[in-house]
Amino acid sequence: MTITTTGGRAALAACKAAAAIAIGLTLAAAPPQAAAQKRSATLVFAQEATPPTLDPYFSSSIATRNVAMHIFEQLVTRGESNQVIPELAESWKVSDDGLTYTFKIRTGVKFHNGKELTSADVKASFERYKRMALARVSLAPVATMTAPDRNTFVITLTKPQPIFLEELSAFVVPIAILPAEQADREGNKIDLIGTGPMQFVEWVPDSHIRLKRFDGYKPDTRYKGNEGFGGQKNVWFDTVDFKIVKEPGARVAGLESGQLQIIEDLPPESAKRLAGNKSLVLYDLKNFWLHGAWVNHHRPPTNDLKVRRAMQLALDMEEIMEISTDGAYAVQPGLQYPGNPYYVTDGKEFYNARDPKKAAALLKESGYKGEELVIITNSSYQSMYKAAQIVSEQLKAVGFKVRVDVFDWATAMKRRADKDVWNLWFTGQGSGPSVGPFSAMKDVVSPQKNQVVADPEIDKLYADLVSGTTVDARKATFGKFQSRVYEQVLFLKFGDLYRKQAARSNIKGFAPYRIPRLWNVWDEGAR
Missing domain, CATH: 3.90.76.10 (Dipeptide-binding Protein; Domain 1)
Structure with missing residues (x-):
């Protein structure tokens, strides 16, 4: 080629x-023990x-x-x-x-x-x-x-x-x-037909999505194994079920019993207990997402910059991250991770300032009249749910009137589309290992603008970023972008969430990545 x-x-x-x-x-590395791989009936992967x-x-x-x-x-x-x-x-x-x-x-x-x-x-x-x-x-x-x-x-x-x-x-x-x-x-009206190694079979709401091995798939022989989302993809299971298991305890119990072969999120406390279990393999996946919330610049009271700044000053990111992630986190101001070519700390003076007295004073100065601040969170991702509860209490402590609306993930996504019903929308902004500054910026650039109201300065910075002819020039632009995010309070970053994953020890070839790759994964005990 x-x-x-x-x-x-x-x-x-x-x-x-x-x-x-x-x-x-x-x-690219070939999967080990390739000669020993055999077809199996079903792999069950549990997602939140x-x-x-x-x-x-x-x-x-x-x-x-x-x-x-x-x-x-x-x-x-x-x-x-x-x-x-x-x-x-x-x-x-x-x-x-x-x-x-x-x-x-x-x-x-x-x-x-x-x-x-x-x-x-x-x-x-x-x-x-x-x-x-x-x-x-x-x-x-x-x-x-x-x-x-x-x-x-x-x-x-x-x-x-x-x-x-x-x-x-x-x-x-x-x-x-x-x-x-x-x-x-x-x-959302397409037939789910692609060229990938698995094809769609069924979607049973609140239960599972089933895919099956596509026998007509042509593996990419330019590679010898996994290579990010490319590579030579071989499927060793007749069917793969993506099981929806929202409750963390149920995911852990299913993994221990063998009903689930791989789970995408293992709570830190469970990981400590299972560390010596030889029937399981635990995996670390650091820098999984930026834990935070989008801020709606359309709906009062967060259409006022002083109100948004008061929120920013009110929050204690260490407390939010410690409780919401059970200690699996890091606190740092970058919207990229240390070690990334585009890692910058511009705007750090606004991050984790933790000054409730100043927050209360600024909120009063803004003319805030007790308008209800609506938080949308979800019951599907426990770290988001817990963070919303903590943020709510910290905001109430400086004078905000707060309401927390809790939905399942799909409903929360639909609610976000209505700019008139929310002020803070809790999420995890995926960042590593393969999402760089360009994807990070798209979330606030027109037409996506997750903060709802277009920011011409942000749009201009995006145009400058993508046309920059050197990495140094693009990094400088990204620094200006990050400063703008903090100055205008487009996004409230709490911290960097880490994640643990786990699989049954007989499941081989699984390698943690930004998105689970269930090709080149096999059951060592298959007969």
């Missing part, structure tokens, strides 16, 4: 990185929350991605170390002026309905994404998209964008490739 460029300073850096990946594709949808263009929820990333694939995706790697693309090249990206599509790839993938499907998918996806800002610089022949897809930009491949490969709201026949479907 080759990834080539005909020049263009803006595109060259991205393509050099991609070319390096191409050279190293065959070096019900997906709001399985249409990947309309959800940034981890509950959606857990399932959808097994059904769908992307043109390009991310590797183990966050690098851009090909998936359904065979190769690509970039023009001298950095405006035209020409992709060759892998041949012989089939959708779950038996239809062979062509460039027409890729084009139709990108057009649907540009028209309606949550993160459609990723494709805002696209001028034209064409499919000149069956295996060629061409994108032309209005201006060079050095990080365009990073945008295409992001997976918070992935550009999943669908059959062209789905292009005109409304949001």
Whole structure:
């Protein structure tokens, strides 16, 4: 496989990185004991929350991605170390002026309905994404998209964008490739047909989502095992059930009894108790998400900056994180993690200031008249639920009137869409290992703007970021962005949440990642 460029300073850096990946594709580690792998009947994976949808263009929820990333694939995706790697693309090249990206599509790839993938499907998918996806800002610089022949897809930009491949490969709201026949479907109305190693079988509400092994899947032999969301994907189970188990104790009990083979979240206290259990394997997954809350700039009283600043001053992030995560956390001001190329501390003076007296004084100065501040949280993710209770009490202590509304995850997501019914919306902003500053910024950039009201300064900073020609320039812009988030109180970051996962010891090949990968996982005891 080759990834080539005909020049263009803006595109060259991205393509050099991609070319390096191409050279190293065959070096990916092969799954151990491959010869011993045998097919088994069913793998049961327990997750905390019900997906709001399985249409990947309309959800940034981890509950959606857990399932959808097994059904769908992307043109390009991310590797183990966050690098851009090909998936359904065979190769690509970039023009001298950095405006035209020409992709060759892998041949012989089939959708779950038996239809062979062509460039027409890729084009139709990108057009649907540009028209309606949550993160459609990723494709805002696209001028034209064409499919000149069956295996060629061409994108032309209005201006060079050095990080365009990073945008295409992001997976918070992935550009999943669908059959062209789905292009005109409304949001959440698609048939769940992709090119992934598993295909959709059924969704039983509040119980499970069942996928089955796609026997027509063509593994990507350029790789020898897992490589981020790419790689050579082999499924060793006839069916995989994503079991919805909201209560932590029930997940732990199911794991111990063997009814569940893998669980996505093991409470820290349970991890201590199970540490010596030889029938289980425990895994650490650090920096799982930024624990925090979006702040609605439309609905009173949080439409007033002084009120928002008073909230910011009232909160004790150490207390919030200690109680809500059972001690599995870190407190630091960055919206990226230490060690990330874009880690900055700009705006740190606003983070975890912990000054209730000043908060109360500023709230009085704002003219606050006791308007009800509505918190939306959910019962599906216990860390979010607990954090909402603590934040509520801390805000009440400085003079706020607070109401906490609790819903299941899917209902909470629907409520968030109504800008008139909430002030704080509790969430976890996925950040590692493969979500960088571009995805972080999309959440506050038009048209997504999770703070509801557009911020022209934030929109401008995003445009500057994606057009920056060097990492240093982009990092400086990201610093300004982070400062703006804190200054305007767009997002209240509490801290960095860590997570433990666990599996039965007979389940081999499982490696913790941002989203669970249930390919290349097998049952050692299969006969």
